[in-house]
Amino acid sequence: AQSVTQLGSHVSVSEGALVLLRCNYSSSVPPYLFWYVQYPNQGLQLLLKYTSAATLVKGINGFEAEFKKSETSFHLTKPSAHMRDAAEYFCAVSPLQGAQKLVFGQGTRLTINP
Amino acid sequence: GAGVSQSPSNKVTEKGKDVELRCDPISGHTALYWYRQSLGQGLEFLIYFQGNSAPDKSGLPSDRFSAERTGGSVSTLTIQRTQQEDSAVYLCASSDPQGPHTEAFFGQGTRLTVV
Numbered sequence: 001a002q003s004v005t006q007l008g009s010h011v012s013v014s015e016g017a018l019v020l021l022r023c024n025y026s027s028s029v030p031p032y033l034f035w036y037v038q039y040p041n042q043g044l045q046l047l048l049k050y051t052s053a054a055t056l057v058k059g060i061n062g063f064e065a066e067f068k069k070s071e072t073s074f075h076l077t078k079p080s081a082h083m084r085d086a087a088e089y090f091c092a093v094s095p096l097q098g099a100q101k102l103v104f105g106q107g108t109r110l111t112i113n114p
Numbered sequence: 115g116a117g118v119s120q121s122p123s124n125k126v127t128e129k130g131k132d133v134e135l136r137c138d139p140i141s142g143h144t145a146l147y148w149y150r151q152s153l154g155q156g157l158e159f160l161i162y163f164q165g166n167s168a169p170d171k172s173g174l175p176s177d178r179f180s181a182e183r184t185g186g187s188v189s190t191l192t193i194q195r196t197q198q199e200d201s202a203v204y205l206c207a208s209s210d211p212q213g214p215h216t217e218a219f220f221g222q223g224t225r226l227t228v229v
Contacts, residue, residue: 034218101147102209
């Protein structure tokens with residue numbers, strides 16, 4: 001069984017500062033890992049995904065995430081926050097093999113201060 | 115279609131009435147999910163369909179909730195005898211677990227308001 005823990009339901013950073021959103025997963029088999037973003041009053045869209053290729057994954061809007069097996073983590077980072085990054089971010093996991101469902105974390109709301 | 119389509123986009127219903135929410139997944143996607151998102155909350159898993167396998171109904175909150183998927187494509191989520199606490203955005207997603215794009219693609223959701 002898989003599970004995801006997102007540390008911090010709310011994160012607030014200043015514009016231009018580093019963004020770090022934490023995600024730890026639990027999986028009995030090699031995982032696929034995903035980050036989704038939900039802008040206000042919109043649906044979820046994929047930000048980036050890890051599928052067992054490179055451990056450092058680059059996504060849209062300058063975000064990237066690093067898969068660290070030893071730490072069972074897949075933290076999301078962006079070097080310099082923009083006001084438009086204010087949104088809800090969800091981490092998700094699914095098994096690498098087989099057709100099994102995605103499991104989502106509870107989400108982290110990112111606020112950007114001017 | 116090009117994306118996951120949900121209808122209606124908004125639904126206001128009176129307490130005690132039944133409602134049906136529809137999801138048209140991306141063509142060829144064998145997996146289909148329903149989630150619920152209450153105001154300011156995360157994603158609450160409701161039900162998962164994968165191909166011809168028995169659906170995973172472990173997230174349905176009560177027996178008032180049911181869902182079906184006909185012909186491996188369109189899905190309908192039915193809520194009977196709606197209650198005010200059912201008010202939320204209901205999100206549908208589909209994916210192709212065996213293909214190159216294993217991520218879930220989400221629809222825009224149906225905003226349900228029970229008055």
